[in-house]
Amino acid sequence: MSGIALTAAPPAASDSPGLLRRLAGNRSAALGGVLLALVLGFAVVGPLLWPGDPWEMVAAPMLWPGEDMANPLGTDVMGRDLATGLVSGARVSLLIGLVATLIAATIGTLFGALGGFYGGRTDAVLMRVTELFQTVPTFVLAVVLVAVFRPSVTTAVLAIGIVSWPATARLVRAQFLVLRDREFVLAAETLGMSTPRLILTQILPNALPPVIAMSTLTIAHAIQTEAALSFLGLGDPNVMSWGTIIGGGREQLTEAWYVCGLPGIAIIVTVLAFNLLGEGLNDALNPHLQRR
Amino acid sequence: MAGAAVKRRGLRSFLLRRLWQVVPVLFGIAALNFLILQVAPGDVVDVLAGEAGAATPEYMAQLRAAFGLDQPVPVQFAHYIWNLVTLDLGFSFRQNMPVLELIMSRLPATLLLMLAALAIAVTLGSLIGVVAATRVRSWVDTLLSGFVLLTYAVPTFWLGLMAIVLFSAVLGWLPSGGMYTVGAGLTGFALVGDVLAHLLLPALTLSTFYLAVYARLVRSSMLELYGADFIRTARAKGAGEWRITLVHAFRNALLPMVTMLAYQSASMLSGAVLVETVFSWPGLGRLAFEAIRTRDLNLLLGILFFSSVVVVLVNLLVDLVYVLIDPRVDPTARRA
Numbered sequence: 001m002s003g004i005a006l007t008a009a010p011p012a013a014s015d016s017p018g019l020l021r022r023l024a025g026n027r028s029a030a031l032g033g034v035l036l037a038l039v040l041g042f043a044v045v046g047p048l049l050w051p052g053d054p055w056e057m058v059a060a061p062m063l064w065p066g067e068d069m070a071n072p073l074g075t076d077v078m079g080r081d082l083a084t085g086l087v088s089g090a091r092v093s094l095l096i097g098l099v100a101t102l103i104a105a106t107i108g109t110l111f112g113a114l115g116g117f118y119g120g121r122t123d124a125v126l127m128r129v130t131e132l133f134q135t136v137p138t139f140v141l142a143v144v145l146v147a148v149f150r151p152s153v154t155t156a157v158l159a160i161g162i163v164s165w166p167a168t169a170r171l172v173r174a175q176f177l178v179l180r181d182r183e184f185v186l187a188a189e190t191l192g193m194s195t196p197r198l199i200l201t202q203i204l205p206n207a208l209p210p211v212i213a214m215s216t217l218t219i220a221h222a223i224q225t226e227a228a229l230s231f232l233g234l235g236d237p238n239v240m241s242w243g244t245i246i247g248g249g250r251e252q253l254t255e256a257w258y259v260c261g262l263p264g265i266a267i268i269v270t271v272l273a274f275n276l277l278g279e280g281l282n283d284a285l286n287p288h289l290q291r292r
Numbered sequence: 293m294a295g296a297a298v299k300r301r302g303l304r305s306f307l308l309r310r311l312w313q314v315v316p317v318l319f320g321i322a323a324l325n326f327l328i329l330q331v332a333p334g335d336v337v338d339v340l341a342g343e344a345g346a347a348t349p350e351y352m353a354q355l356r357a358a359f360g361l362d363q364p365v366p367v368q369f370a371h372y373i374w375n376l377v378t379l380d381l382g383f384s385f386r387q388n389m390p391v392l393e394l395i396m397s398r399l400p401a402t403l404l405l406m407l408a409a410l411a412i413a414v415t416l417g418s419l420i421g422v423v424a425a426t427r428v429r430s431w432v433d434t435l436l437s438g439f440v441l442l443t444y445a446v447p448t449f450w451l452g453l454m455a456i457v458l459f460s461a462v463l464g465w466l467p468s469g470g471m472y473t474v475g476a477g478l479t480g481f482a483l484v485g486d487v488l489a490h491l492l493l494p495a496l497t498l499s500t501f502y503l504a505v506y507a508r509l510v511r512s513s514m515l516e517l518y519g520a521d522f523i524r525t526a527r528a529k530g531a532g533e534w535r536i537t538l539v540h541a542f543r544n545a546l547l548p549m550v551t552m553l554a555y556q557s558a559s560m561l562s563g564a565v566l567v568e569t570v571f572s573w574p575g576l577g578r579l580a581f582e583a584i585r586t587r588d589l590n591l592l593l594g595i596l597f598f599s600s601v602v603v604v605l606v607n608l609l610v611d612l613v614y615v616l617i618d619p620r621v622d623p624t625a626r627r628a
Contacts, residue, residue: 132320135607136600139562140580141324144596147584148332224447228566231449232584246450253453254461261457264450271445 022284029280035273039266043094046087054088054240055080065258076245076259077252086266089242093270096157096241097223103161104222105215108168113199113207115169116176123173130166138163142225146234153236156229160222171214175207209285216278220271227267242267303615310611314604319373321600325593326372330365332589351383381594386586391594394579401471402564402575408495409560413502414549420503421510422542428515436507443504448563452497452570459493466493469572494571498563502556506549513545547618554610558603 023029052058058081065074065082073082115126133141145159179185180203188202229235230243242263249259337355375381381391424436460468467473472486517523518541526540561576568577576595583591 135317135558135603136321137558137561137603140565140596140599144592147592148328148589227447228449232569232581234584253457257457260453264447267447268445275444
């Protein structure tokens, strides 16, 4: 699990040294980076500070945060430690957000690349499918998928990945449409480069930067979707996620609102971090685009 | 006047053509539903009839025959499509009602919630956007961008829960859930007022995200329009700043908002599921939540299909509104 948390580091470290400096100079990217570092630190160091099973009942129920320093963030209605639960939630959210985004980015890139490169009928068919997925209310589709295939981390990741790819597909397609007719691509084609190699080694690397920026935003959305799914009771029954804690705390909302409140703040901070970072990446990768 | 007649005739063929374009989309949605049923663990009928023996064996057998499970998949698909075309979405044994009837009974509440949220989002969003655009880089503008960032990050259902804590538990201003006071037996205006009081929190919660989106959109399109030639002309003719803002710029800034609306009808339905669950609002979303709780998968699939149809219809409606409010749009023009 910690290995996965580590790979969630900002995907900013690409080949150009100027990018990192540009990112650090960008206010929203810098703030996003700091927030993300906090969340990552919480996910990595948390288990050392609050070891143990988040499901275990360790103290009196409904202890308010700060009431007992053994449970600094308090306990829920079953006497389970909230700090331990929040750490578990951080790891689940990052894991699901990241893997689901990877799936979405892969499907989206595949659809967009094929449609943009071949055009014509292939493009028409692929775009119709994309439109279809943009018409269906995505969250309802995710709910149906998870419910039909039984709630688990795997189904959550797959369902979120399946509903999140259309935006990436459109972006990649637009990129491919532009890049396909550029001189360097025509040159490579003239040299007799095979189509798969042309796509993979010539066009794709040039189409990727905005995809990375968009994927950062997709992670944010995936984390929100996961929280919403587990809030509705469609989370993995063996995994304590932020949404699960909020869903469980609903019954005692008025007596102990912090049980719902704290995980929500954790979600906001994490989503904000990825959103800011994505926005910053977008600016840094498209320096010509003036922000309005 | 001849122009108006041409436009009206164009509108009709435009409508017919758009209606025709809807068919493949609906077919695609049905195919998606069928695909889910096919890959689902267990037999299609197991999924459709719900689990843990809620359906009678007779109904299961009847369903198996209706689906022709012994027949090749294309035939099964044809059966499935035919069922949908005849609006037969099956029967919910948990709720003891046909799925379509269940959905129809819950639809008005969802539409009311969505329309209310939309009205709030459009009104407040435009207001904030216009104010921010007239005072670029002032504290109002900065506050707006902070607010937008925050609303993008706040989960809707969490916002709803916190609103209940604040406005209903702590302040006691508004009811925490439901659509009307049960057992109060209110009628007439008292009932309307009661429903409105129940509607306010869920509608505000659902609208927050869209409010931010619209505010940002209106702000940027207003800023763009301020540099346009026709605004300069209006200014040269001596129109007051308020007149320019409202009559000239804002009217045109409304157009991108209508476009956005079409994009967001799907996401708003998704949001309604969560908001209705939080506030026990008796609409489609709450029905979906009940279906999840009881593992009534057929009902859930019916809701997915039906809500997709609603999105398609809303998109159609938005296209129509667009033609009506923007005289530059030529309904007879074909898509390139």
